[in-house]
Amino acid sequence: MDFSLSEEQLMIRQTTREFAEKELAADARERDAEERFPKEQVKKMGELGFMGIMVDPKYSGGGMDTVSYCIMIEELSRVDASAGVIASVNNSLVCAGIEKFGTETQKQAFLAPLAAGKKLGSFCLSEPSTGSDASALQTTATRDGDDWIINGTKNWITNGTQADTYLVFATEDKSQGSHGVHCFMVERGTPGFSIGKKEKKLGIRSSDTCSLIFEQCRVPNANMLGEPNKGFRVAMFILDGGRIGIAAQALGIAVASLEAAVKYAKEREQFGRPIASFQAIQFMLAEMDMEVNAARLLIYRAAAQKDRGERFSNAAAMAKLHASKTAMFCADKAVQIHGGVGYTKDYPVERYLRDAKITEIYEGTSEIQKLVVARDLIKS
Ligand SMILES: Cc1cc2nc3c(=O)[nH]c(=O)nc-3n(C[C@H](O)[C@H](O)[C@H](O)COP(=O)(O)OP(=O)(O)OC[C@H]3O[C@@H](n4cnc5c(N)ncnc54)[C@H](O)[C@@H]3O)c2cc1C
Structure with missing residues (x-):
């Protein structure tokens, strides 16, 4: 088994690391404090090909593999986990879905600008009353001639206030559960579609998260992604890929925590020597x-x-x-190794701890991941 990275994968690590350290690092703390979306940086990420890295080049993508994608998300998140999730949503929740299920016309119209970073995407499944049990969604889609009329509210939508293209899941017939769901591509500015409350969050504070409101929102049938009534399958396929991206985001936070902990342990002296010389600290680092x-x-x-x-x-x-x-383990230990200063905003480890928590919640909580793993163990 070969664990070495290819030339291309090493190159994407270097390019992303240089970008993150040059363009994201300096203001990450301020953006977090001010809950400010990294608009300029996301534009540059698009120019570097980070927003559609796995998409076929004929739709303006980078044509790279999923390992390269993970390396890129890890490197972004090592410096700024908010930038990591912004890219992850666009790449794996939006571009990957349109590339897999879209028609040629849809790919040209919707996928190419998203992959080129000229537009930004959002994935809209969760609702006020349905999170883990997403198949019970309440947003409705009613056929009207060549159009669909969407009504309902979506919650917790990453990139929500900034996006141009929204993948929206809605049911035609609630009694059918997961079998009555359609997926639509809804464009910003469509009448009847508005941005709701922006959430004030514990972590990933410069990634915006908001609710979306659909009131008699008319969407053409041509904007349906995938087959009718197969929208839930579309969502589940997309989320499988998305979870790899969030895992890479978590890894980036863990790496940043470890690096900060090693640096501080070597610098800080107590009892006349660096705390890194204490076995208790070494065991945590190991x-x-x-x-x-x-x-x-x-x-x-x-x-x-x-x-x-x-x-x-x-x-x-x-x-x-x-x-x-x-990510939670490493960020917690990094704060511990920093002692009192770790609990302040003078050092980045408190941000890593706040950012780490979300990775156990979104794109399926840890409990839901365990259900997925256990299902395979007991199915036969
Ligand atoms: C910052 C942020 C960004 C997000 N971005 C998006 C986005 O872009 N698009 C989107 O669609 N959604 C998004 N979400 C929503 C996210 O995916 C949901 O919050 C998540 O799926 C959990 O749903 P819930 O919050 O309704 O919790 P619930 O489903 O109500 O769960 C509450 C608790 O019960 C547990 N639980 C539920 N069911 C079971 C079960 N069967 N067995 C064991 N335990 C269970 C959960 O694990 C959890 O601990 C985002 C959320 C946040 C906080």
């Missing part, structure tokens, strides 16, 4: 490093399975479950 490496291997395994066209739901769930736990 465990952090081990978990980081285990998470990375699980992520690459899931990404490689996806790239080989194999079933990867289980591997993606396991990667997200472990990587998000690792």
